[in-house]
Amino acid sequence: MKEKVELIKEHVFDAIEQKKPLKIVGGNSKAFLGRATKGSLLDVSDYSGIISYEPTELFITARAGTLLSDINNTLFKYGQMLGFDPPNYNTRTTIGGVVATGLSGSRRPYSGSVRDSILGIRCINGLGKDMSFGGQVIKNVAGYDLSRLMTGAFGTLGIILEVSIKVVPIPEAEMTCSRSMTKGNAIVKMLELSGQAISLSGSCYYGGVLYVRLSGNENSIMATKKKIGFDTDEQGVNFWDQLRDFKAPIFNSEKNIWRISVPITTVPKIGDSQFVLDWGGGLYWLNSDRAPKEIFDMAEEVGGSAMLFRGYDQKQEVFQPLTNGLLSLHQGLKKAFDPHRILNPGKIYASL
Amino acid sequence: MNFNRFREFLPSGGVLLSEESKRVYECDALSAHRVMPGCVLLPDSVEQIQKILSYSYLNNIPVVARGAGTGLSGGAMPHAEGVLLSLAKFNKILEIDSVQKTARVQPGVRNLAITEAVKSFGLYYAPDPSSQIACTIGGNVAENSGGVHCLKYGLTIHNIMQLKIVTIEGELITIGSHAYDSAGYDLLALLTGSEGMLGVIVEVTVKLISKAPHSRVLLASFDDIEKAGNAVAGVIANGITPAGFEMMDKAGVRAVEDFVHAGYPIDAEAILLCELDGSEEEVEIGLKKIKILLKQYGAIEVRVACDEAESELFWAGRKAAFPAAGRVAPDYYCMDGTIPRKHIAKVLAGIQILSEKYKLDVINVFHAGDGNLHPLILYDVAIPGELKRTEDFGSEILQLCIAMGGTITGEHGVGIEKINEMCIQFRDDELEQFHAVKAVFDSKNLLNPGKAVPTLNRCAEFGAMHVHRGEEKFSELERY
Numbered sequence: 001m002k003e004k005v006e007l008i009k010e011h012v013f014d015a016i017e018q019k020k021p022l023k024i025v026g027g028n029s030k031a032f033l034g035r036a037t038k039g040s041l042l043d044v045s046d047y048s049g050i051i052s053y054e055p056t057e058l059f060i061t062a063r064a065g066t067l068l069s070d071i072n073n074t075l076f077k078y079g080q081m082l083g084f085d086p087p088n089y090n091t092r093t094t095i096g097g098v099v100a101t102g103l104s105g106s107r108r109p110y111s112g113s114v115r116d117s118i119l120g121i122r123c124i125n126g127l128g129k130d131m132s133f134g135g136q137v138i139k140n141v142a143g144y145d146l147s148r149l150m151t152g153a154f155g156t157l158g159i160i161l162e163v164s165i166k167v168v169p170i171p172e173a174e175m176t177c178s179r180s181m182t183k184g185n186a187i188v189k190m191l192e193l194s195g196q197a198i199s200l201s202g203s204c205y206y207g208g209v210l211y212v213r214l215s216g217n218e219n220s221i222m223a224t225k226k227k228i229g230f231d232t233d234e235q236g237v238n239f240w241d242q243l244r245d246f247k248a249p250i251f252n253s254e255k256n257i258w259r260i261s262v263p264i265t266t267v268p269k270i271g272d273s274q275f276v277l278d279w280g281g282g283l284y285w286l287n288s289d290r291a292p293k294e295i296f297d298m299a300e301e302v303g304g305s306a307m308l309f310r311g312y313d314q315k316q317e318v319f320q321p322l323t324n325g326l327l328s329l330h331q332g333l334k335k336a337f338d339p340h341r342i343l344n345p346g347k348i349y350a351s352l
Numbered sequence: 353m354n355f356n357r358f359r360e361f362l363p364s365g366g367v368l369l370s371e372e373s374k375r376v377y378e379c380d381a382l383s384a385h386r387v388m389p390g391c392v393l394l395p396d397s398v399e400q401i402q403k404i405l406s407y408s409y410l411n412n413i414p415v416v417a418r419g420a421g422t423g424l425s426g427g428a429m430p431h432a433e434g435v436l437l438s439l440a441k442f443n444k445i446l447e448i449d450s451v452q453k454t455a456r457v458q459p460g461v462r463n464l465a466i467t468e469a470v471k472s473f474g475l476y477y478a479p480d481p482s483s484q485i486a487c488t489i490g491g492n493v494a495e496n497s498g499g500v501h502c503l504k505y506g507l508t509i510h511n512i513m514q515l516k517i518v519t520i521e522g523e524l525i526t527i528g529s530h531a532y533d534s535a536g537y538d539l540l541a542l543l544t545g546s547e548g549m550l551g552v553i554v555e556v557t558v559k560l561i562s563k564a565p566h567s568r569v570l571l572a573s574f575d576d577i578e579k580a581g582n583a584v585a586g587v588i589a590n591g592i593t594p595a596g597f598e599m600m601d602k603a604g605v606r607a608v609e610d611f612v613h614a615g616y617p618i619d620a621e622a623i624l625l626c627e628l629d630g631s632e633e634e635v636e637i638g639l640k641k642i643k644i645l646l647k648q649y650g651a652i653e654v655r656v657a658c659d660e661a662e663s664e665l666f667w668a669g670r671k672a673a674f675p676a677a678g679r680v681a682p683d684y685y686c687m688d689g690t691i692p693r694k695h696i697a698k699v700l701a702g703i704q705i706l707s708e709k710y711k712l713d714v715i716n717v718f719h720a721g722d723g724n725l726h727p728l729i730l731y732d733v734a735i736p737g738e739l740k741r742t743e744d745f746g747s748e749i750l751q752l753c754i755a756m757g758g759t760i761t762g763e764h765g766v767g768i769e770k771i772n773e774m775c776i777q778f779r780d781d782e783l784e785q786f787h788a789v790k791a792v793f794d795s796k797n798l799l800n801p802g803k804a805v806p807t808l809n810r811c812a813e814f815g816a817m818h819v820h821r822g823e824e825k826f827s828e829l830e831r832y
């Protein structure tokens with residue numbers, strides 16, 4: 001494995017010398033995300049394997065190319081899982097890609113995001129320096145939190161080699177319940193549920209139905225179900241999996257697919273677009289051919305941010321534009337990690 | 353330096369220049385390190401902070417931000433030629449949104465004041481450092497502070513959504529949002545725990561949590577500290593996430609018991625305090641399970657608090673641990689390493705050996721659930737040489753933590769205190785990356801200079817005496 005790291009470094013040095021950027025890929029299951037980039041392919045998928053996993057310590061360390069499915073299966077054997085519910089778009093999804101894109105599934109409001117679970121990262125920056133930040137313990141404040149900074153940075157700050165991630169116990173029991181209602185009622189209901197001390201692990205409005213997932217032990221779930229007056233939904237497990245893995249029918253569309261994160265108490269003006277409202281009211285998925293600028297403005301109006309999740313033009317900006325102050329900090333950080341701009345340049349914003 | 357210029361835009365009483373008035377700002381809770389600040393400024397509006405910073409930037413004046421000064425690593429220790437920027441007047445809660453479950457607060461608001469203000473909505477702010485009566489949310493963000501309930505509810509970073517900061521150039525920038533995800537790099541994570549090195553935090557939006565309807569504490573005693581350490585790992589491996597999971601050794605139990613009479617068993621070698629929360633039923637079932645587990649791991653006695661009052665009494669003992677240490681010795685020095693849980697017993701044994709080597713007693717209280725140790729070294733500053741011996745002892749404990757795969761600081765920060773140990777935990781390339789990040793925010797190195805990240809020169813000097821990453825150190829101990 002040592003040679004593989006050396007090889008990756010070589011690629012970086014060559015790229016610097018030839019002034020030719022690198023396009024970093026793991027399983028390439030998320031190629032449709034972000035902006036289009038040019039460069040020589042740097043495939044890190046064969047830098048793989050679980051390095052360390054001890055159930056008592058509640059963390060797993062794996063090389064970036066390790067398949068998400070391998071990690072999920074390993075954790076499952078010990079009754080544990082990744083808390084942030086990462087999407088598995090196809091069988092080639094790697095853990096490096098999961099961390100680099102920072103996308104979390106429906107459990108996110110209840111058990112945290114990818115970055116919430118990150119404990120440490122080993123990476124190679126744009127100068128070919130092999131560095132480790134964070135570690136394998138839950139509490140660690142030595143140095144700036146660069147492992148979390150790198151989470152969701154789409155490989156623009158460093159090539160992720162290894163990650164240490166916190167894991168959580170799989171809930172003893174789970175049940176999905178549902179009830180048909182209007183959008184307005186669903187939003188009110190979601191807020192009402194989030195205000196109660198009940199063990200939710202999903203809350204999503206889709207196609208006129210509010211789906212709620214309860215976690216905990218058998219008895220407490222039954223008690224909660226009775227209290228909220230929903231019906232058991234036998235298709236429940238499938239519902240969440242399809243939504244997370246981008247396979248729900250709404251995604252089967254010719255239109256642009258947008259992912260918009262908003263404060264749960266706001267209602268963005270989505271018009272008559274087809275939508276799913278997940279995260280207890282905090283995440284809209286939209287099918288829409290409205291101009292990107294209109295969608296960004298709509299998100300901004302409510303203090304949220306939009307991402308053109310699957311679009312047909314990856315040359316334009318696909319992420320919510322940043323304020324000038326933020327953009328200049330981003331540009332500075334890009335320079336601090338990758339002064340030659342060889343790591344996925346332009347992947348998230350044209351100027352990064 | 354002519355600090356009088358600040359009077360032009362600060363309210364009267366907002367500029368302190370006399371020795372007498374500056375004295376209380378000389379140090380934080382790491383009182384062994386003191387510096388008289390050039391001046392102390394007490395602004396009361398964000399605009400004033402912007403002016404202070406842009407003036408300081410233009411005139412190359414160092415600026416050290418300060419919340420309540422309860423920091424334990426010298427983070428808020430002033431600069432002799434610089435401004436000590438107190439956020440004390442920023443003590444207002446700006447907005448509580450009980451539906452969104454957020455509160456927007458000024459940085460000088462005390463941690464506990466947030467929970468008090470939202471209590472009537474059945475909500476609370478989860479991170480609860482033992483210093484919560486006094487410490488400020490701005491300081492909490494700057495240190496990424498933790499508390500007793502972090503095992504289940506996370507650290508400061510997991511419980512905030514948005515920050516407003518003022519850069520050294522005086523620019524006001526909003527980071528994060530009231531939505532779950534925000535665009536761009538995770539600057540919220542970068543700023544959290546950055547020890548006042550990257551910007552001055554002028555507003556914080558915190559997440560609030562619904563109070564669990566039920567909670568209960570149990571107390572388990574052990575005749576062997578190793579068994580107690582293994583019990584902690586065992587409970588967690590069994591899929592239980594207690595809301596709090598604390599451990600105390602015999603010396604700690606005795607000091608506390610003398611002080612607050614919490615009913616702790618003074619003959620035990622170690623005790624564990626474990627809190628469960630949730631619905632009444634969840635707590636009942638969980639307690640049953642834990643009781644069986646703890647017995648399996650060798651607990652000689654397991655006592656479940658019979659009601660809220662007894663739960664509080666059990667906690668009172670833990671919360672009084674620091675002051676109790678203060679009663680048994682003239683001074684104590686609080687360390688803050690984190691280690692993998694499985695090495696708890698081994699590290700405690702290592703600390704015992706060091707205690708004999710340095711001829712200094714030590715009390716161990718800590719957040720066992722997350723492997724965060726707080727050895728309290730007992731000493732007397734009046735005895736010549738004892739402070740130095742204490743600091744050397746502390747440094748060896750931290751190096752032991754690194755050797756065990758842990759870290760030199762779990763929640764108290766590096767500050768000035770652990771700056772040398774940073775050279776052991778990180779390599780030059782990594783330190784250089786930290787400096788590069790710092791320069792993005794603060795190209796002139798004016799914000800809290802000399803703290804948190806050592807210069808490579810400093811490390812080179814320190815390195816002459818030490819070997820990197822604990823290699824060669826503790827050769828008698830097995831390595832992982």
Ligand SMILES: Cc1cc2nc3c(=O)[nH]c(=O)nc-3n(C[C@H](O)[C@H](O)[C@H](O)COP(=O)(O)OP(=O)(O)OC[C@H]3O[C@@H](n4cnc5c(N)ncnc54)[C@H](O)[C@@H]3O)c2cc1C
Pocket residue numbers: 380381416417418419420421422423424426427428439459480481482483486487488489490491492493494495496497498499500547548549551552553554674763764800
């Ligand atoms: C008895 C006792 C018990 C403690 N228990 C715990 C515990 O359980 N858990 C824990 O994590 N900590 C604990 N601490 C440590 C301390 O209370 C925390 O680090 C706390 O967060 C510091 O807050 P403060 O307001 O006192 O900050 P200060 O000490 O004033 O400052 C701390 C650091 O933050 C910076 N800073 C402060 N405000 C700002 C701002 N607005 N913008 C930018 N930078 C700023 C300062 O420059 C400094 O580097 C304890 C301390 C004591 C004395």
